[in-house]
Amino acid sequence: MTALAIQMAASLAAVLALGWLARWIGLGGDMRITDTAHAISLAHEGIYGFSGVDAAIDRAGYSALVRDREGRHALIMIKGNKFVTRLVTPPIEGRLDHKLLTIDLREPDCAPVTLNLGDKAQYWASGLRHIPTAKA
Amino acid sequence: MEKLPDPVQYAIPAFVALIIIEMIWAKRRAPDKYEPKDTLNSLLFGFGSTVAGVLFGGIMIGVAYSAYAIRPITIPWTWWAWGLCFILDDLAYYVFHRAAHRVRWFWASHVNHHSSQHYNLSTALRQTWTGFFAAGFIFRLPLAFIGFHPAMLLFCGALNLIYQFWIHTEAIGRFPRWFEAVMNTPSHHRVHHAVNPRYLDRNYAGTFIVWDKMFGTFAPEVEGEPIRYGIVKQLGSFNLLWGVFHEWVGIVQDLWRAPFKAKFGYLFGPPGWSHDGSRDTSDMIRARWEHNRDG
Numbered sequence: 001m002t003a004l005a006i007q008m009a010a011s012l013a014a015v016l017a018l019g020w021l022a023r024w025i026g027l028g029g030d031m032r033i034t035d036t037a038h039a040i041s042l043a044h045e046g047i048y049g050f051s052g053v054d055a056a057i058d059r060a061g062y063s064a065l066v067r068d069r070e071g072r073h074a075l076i077m078i079k080g081n082k083f084v085t086r087l088v089t090p091p092i093e094g095r096l097d098h099k100l101l102t103i104d105l106r107e108p109d110c111a112p113v114t115l116n117l118g119d120k121a122q123y124w125a126s127g128l129r130h131i132p133t134a135k136a
Numbered sequence: 137m138e139k140l141p142d143p144v145q146y147a148i149p150a151f152v153a154l155i156i157i158e159m160i161w162a163k164r165r166a167p168d169k170y171e172p173k174d175t176l177n178s179l180l181f182g183f184g185s186t187v188a189g190v191l192f193g194g195i196m197i198g199v200a201y202s203a204y205a206i207r208p209i210t211i212p213w214t215w216w217a218w219g220l221c222f223i224l225d226d227l228a229y230y231v232f233h234r235a236a237h238r239v240r241w242f243w244a245s246h247v248n249h250h251s252s253q254h255y256n257l258s259t260a261l262r263q264t265w266t267g268f269f270a271a272g273f274i275f276r277l278p279l280a281f282i283g284f285h286p287a288m289l290l291f292c293g294a295l296n297l298i299y300q301f302w303i304h305t306e307a308i309g310r311f312p313r314w315f316e317a318v319m320n321t322p323s324h325h326r327v328h329h330a331v332n333p334r335y336l337d338r339n340y341a342g343t344f345i346v347w348d349k350m351f352g353t354f355a356p357e358v359e360g361e362p363i364r365y366g367i368v369k370q371l372g373s374f375n376l377l378w379g380v381f382h383e384w385v386g387i388v389q390d391l392w393r394a395p396f397k398a399k400f401g402y403l404f405g406p407p408g409w410s411h412d413g414s415r416d417t418s419d420m421i422r423a424r425w426e427h428n429r430d431g
Contacts, residue, residue: 004190014152015183018258019176021156025163027170045364048333048421077372080171082253084370109382110372 032061046085182261192268200286229342232275244383245270260304333425336418
């Protein structure tokens with residue numbers, strides 16, 4: 001029993017040490033959404049069949065909203081150095097505060113996302129009100 | 137003859153050393169191949185899986201011995217039996233692995249291994265905590281029932297697991313054609329972890345890729361098409377517990393909400409199946425992709 005406990009403690013120490021090493025040597029990198037084409041491409045990769053026609057990118061480049069021809073919206077969020085995409089479906093929990101648009105997908109693993117869209121924030125907030133019911 | 141060492145225990149130092157070597161390679165060539173939070177997450181998955189093995193492994197071994205007790209024949213403890221055991225165990229792994237991708241009950245456990253958007257050696261250690269609950273070990277029971285000793289099966293299964301560690305890397309391109317034709321390799325297994333529509337539900341092999349070629353589930357890695365890793369609906373956070381249990385939570389929610397006739401489908405249908413067509417299975421995604429490709 002003691003040997004097992006020591007083995008488990010050593011395993012956990014090795015896990016934490018490797019996790020720390022990955023950070024210490026600077027792995028990961030800083031990923032950003034660079035432009036509209038990049039955002040549209042990420043939306044297509046994240047939701048197969050989603051063909052974006054327009055996008056609004058957060059000023060920091062960590063998130064974006066992409067709209068397709070049918071008026072559906074895809075929300076792109078940073079996760080580590082990768083991106084995660086979700087279709088925004090009604091009922092939508094959104095909040096507009098000047099240039100900041102906050103969207104809460106109400107999914108357990110997705111925190112509310114605040115996009116700094118500058119002058120476009122109101123336009124995109126308005127677009128969210130007209131989203132058609134779509135596949136989850 | 138029944139007391140055998142656990143080869144995985146001896147392999148762990150090599151696993152750690154190889155991960156460090158791959159991290160150094162990544163630092164020099166492609167730092168984005170690793171993400172510290174993702175790496176820690178994967179390794180904690182592995183640690184938790186080990187704890188689950190300590191807690192519940194005895195049940196699996198007990199069931200294997202029960203199956204062995206009613207065997208019609210006894211397969212001897214000889215060299216050819218070891219070779220045969222390894223090959224048949226790999227076939228059993230193929231069948232298990234295919235079911236783990238095609239049946240939501242088994243997928244709920246196996247999804248843990250696929251939920252990273254990265255593909256590196258730490259991903260190999262991203263193992264399930266709920267494998268014993270899902271009872272994936274039943275796929276190996278027929279081998280005990282036909283007369284392979286459970287200790288031999290456990291040893292061969294451990295060797296298979298060790299083999300699969302090193303193929304979780306982007307640091308290796310392709311091997312000579314003869315090797316790629318027979319063995320599971322980093323190239324073949326990258327395809328398996330991909331979410332590109334052309335690659336979904338392909339290359340289930342453990343050690344020998346020949347099973348996929350025999351049963352029509354093989355897809356080669358296509359040059360020029362960047363692979364995206366993970367699952368069709370990527371996890372939105374690095375929350376470990378959500379990562380471990382999210383598909384089980386989804387099953388419970390679906391069973392609660394679904395009409396009676398649909399409940400079986402949410403439990404044993406393919407991942408992504410829904411009674412109202414509101415979700416996509418991997419077959420549906422690939423069919424759309426093929427339709428678009430063929431014009």
